[in-house]
Amino acid sequence: MNEDTKFFRIFGSIFGGVGSIIAVTGIMIALNTRSFITSAIPAQGTIIDLVQRSSTDKKGRSSYAYYPVIEFTARSGETTVFESNSGSNPPEFTKGQQVEILYSPEKPNSAMIKSWLSLWFLPVMLTGLGSIFALVGGVVLIKSFPRLISSK
Structure with missing residues (x-):
């Protein structure tokens, strides 16, 4: 086996393996989201604040x-306050704005805004990117076995 073939087999295996793990993670998150949605209770919420969070990249640049x-x-009459797990810049919402939310009766603090971005962006992104990585890695790996291709 020459060095190029060895490289492509290692590259394809790693790329395909990592892609598969990312895709499976995305699918698991999607299944959890689906399960949450089927058991969650809808309610109207009000945006009472916008929390600004900053992050700094390796070059020292800040973003917010x-x-x-x-x-x-909640249906029980209990008033609950929670911070959304997704943020944006510019802000997607304004103080005082009404939004539809979904919450679990067992854990009202882990509620989510009922929007595609909050519910589905992460699982779709992970599943899509993971699938592309797995496909590219798989194609490279298969192409590195010339006997498999020539026997057809």
Whole structure:
């Protein structure tokens, strides 16, 4: 086996393996999201605050995202406040804005804004990118075995 073939087999295996792990993670998150949605209770919430969070990259540049803080009343009558797990810049919401949320009756603090971005962006992105990586790695790996290709 020459060095190029060895490189492509290692590259394809690693690329395909990492891609598969990322895709499976995305699928697991999607299944959890689906399970949450089927058991969650809808409610109206109000944006009461926008929390600015900063992050700094390796070059020292700062960026900011605004995470909405939402207040809602559960069916039990209990008022609950939670911070959304997704933020944006510019802010997607404004203080006082009404939003539809979904919450679990067992854990009202782990509520989520009912939007495609909050619910589905992460699993779709991970599944899509992971699948592309797995496909590229798989093609490279298969192409590194010339006997498999020539026997057809």
